[in-house]
Amino acid sequence: MTDKFLEQLRQIIDQQYILTADHDKEPYLTDWRKRYTGKALAIVLPRTSSEIAKIVHLCASNNICIVPQGGHTGFCGGATPDQSGNQIVLNLKRMNSILQIDEANQTITLEAGCILQNIQEAAAAKGFLFPLSLGAEGSCMIGGNLATNAGGTNVLRYGNTRDLCLGLEVVTAKGEIWNGLKGLRKDNTGYDLRDLFVGSEGTLGIITAAVMKLYPLPISQWTTLVAVDDVRSTIALLNLFQKRATSLLTGFEMMTNESLVLTHKHFPQMGNPLKGNPPYTVLIELSDHESEAHVRQLLEDILQDAFESELISDAVIASNLSQANAFWHMREHITLAQAEEGANLKHDITIPLSALDDFMRDTDALIRAKYPGVRIINFGHLGDGNLHYNIAAPQGVAPKEFNRLNEKPIHELVYAQVERFRGSISAEHGVGQLKLEGLRAHKGEVAHELMKSVKRALDPQNLLNPHKVVSI
Known part of the structure; x- marks a missing residue:
């Protein structure tokens, strides 16, 4: 056969x-x-x-x-x-053509195998911004971004991949081609098939092309690192920036001291420019179509308010693009540093901002009490409540052995806390096979059965990516 x-x-x-x-x-x-x-x-x-x-x-x-x-x-x-x-x-890597950039409609139509960074560069060459930005943008492809509804660093202003998508082309489990590449911002004609396939991780259909939104390139962009003592102050700082900068706020990333110490260990050139290794370092970015001076002054005014309110203890504003990139590289290299350190237990979770302080304090205490010496490598897109709450073995303990003995109880502990604080066990990485077992309990019986019904209806043979997301 x-x-x-x-x-x-x-x-x-x-x-x-x-x-x-x-x-x-x-x-x-x-x-x-x-x-x-x-x-x-x-x-x-x-x-x-x-x-x-x-x-x-x-x-x-x-x-x-x-x-x-x-x-x-x-x-x-x-x-x-x-x-x-x-x-x-x-x-799908051979399906890598950019089919059209429609400047009047501010959209880009492309095949699923286009590498994210190439899309960004093609848009920029025409004077547009494609705002999806991930650490893996040099190798990840837009089809995978759509299949997992990837998030990234610009979600705060532009939304997840789903929010950037206006249309899809999909090959169904029957071998039919659905062409929904219209690029419309309004199309209220029944069920939204686009949203059905985005985030389905290839279990309902194979995304082969998409129409994505473009935005005018910002003229000015300013990036700063600030030192914060606790999570409560970090949330207050976010609220301050959202109130004062509104839509100009494009990035708000939180990094714990422990995560940056690990990054500096494996990448010595990426030292934190803030003095005293603060408990929390926050990376903030503003961008706009106003003058450089306007955005710089706004950033300085907000930081001054934050100092006076004792929300922050130190701040460094990037003086040029190279320094701004260095700030972002420090954030993006946390994941690479974890890989260098050895296998760790990852949790890509979302918690309501109002519960974030309680979640982190309570969960940190539970983890440290049960696993003395463990390292909590916690960082994330704080503006949308997305934490990468990762657990690394204590110093001197073999990571693989630690994970073998403790993976299941640690996952159960963290996910129980996520449920307690009404969060989600997957913010932007998807379900795949890693979180398949726990999805039923997390979604609830009704939601899980509805998901299975959709899978059975669109893929009755269980042909597409079986035993991922939901099993039938």
């Missing part, structure tokens, strides 16, 4: 884009965190939506499941095949 299937596959797509040798398949089979490794019958690299539609038809008739894959930078194993060896990985 395998040989017959591969021969039929070669009639759809050229042999050079069907990888079956072990050494060719290997880069596609392990997730970014090296947590999950699977097997695949083949890695298939299509170039068009029509090819994908034919591949879906062929897989359906042979009962072979499909794992859609983009840049393979996800944290939850959502684009990694299982161990059966009876799945194909459908990697």
Whole structure:
């Protein structure tokens, strides 16, 4: 059967884009965190939506499941095949064309395999901003961003990937192509199919193209680092900036001292310019279409108010673009520093801002009491309540062994606290296979059954990315 299937596959797509040798398949089979490794019958690299539609038809008739894959930078194993060896990985990296930049409509239409950074640069060349920005933007692809509804550093002003999307092209589990690439900001004609597929992690359909919003490039941009003593003051500082700067506030990132100490350990050039290693360092960015002087003065005035209100104890304003980038690199390298330190227990969670102080204080205390010496590497997009609340083994303790013994109880403790404070167990990384087991309890029986009903209706064969997000 395998040989017959591969021969039929070669009639759809050229042999050079069907990888079956072990050494060719290997880069596609392990997730970014090296947590999950699977097997695949083949890695298939299509170039068009029509090819994908034919591949879906062929897989359906042979009962072979499909794992859609983009840049393979996800944290939850959502684009990694299982161990059966009876799945194909459908990697969309060859579908990387920017189809249109509509300047009048302020939209960009592109294929799912476009790398995020390339989209940003193409938009900038036309005088526009594509605001989605992630640490992995040099390798992640827009199809994966849409499939997981990625967040990033500009959510505060521009929203998640879902908020930037105006239309999709999707290959369904029946091998049909839905073309919804209209680029309309208003289309009130029944169920919103776009929102159904965004965030579904390839379990309901394969996103092949999209129409995304563009914005005028900001003329001025100012970035600052400030020192804050506690979470309550950090939230008050956010409220102050939201009140005074309103839509000019584009970034508000919180980093604990422990997270920056770890970053400096592995990247010595990234020392915190604030004096005294404050308990919390907040990175704030304002951008606007007014003059540089206007935005700089507004930033200075707000910081002055924050000093007078004793919300902050120190501040450094970037004097040029290079220094501003250095501030952002320090924030973005926390994840890389964790990878250098060894495997850690990640929690991508959202907590209501009003409960954030209580959550962090109570959860920190519970973790430290039960696991003495543990390191809590906590940082995140505080403006939208998204924390990357990660647990690293104590100094001198082997990370893999610590995680093997303690992963389940630590996850249970953190997620119980998330439920207690009415948060979410996944803010921007998705569910994948990592959080599959706990999703039913988190969503509740009614919501979980509704999700299963949608999956059964759109993919009755369970052909697309099975055992991710929801199992049927």
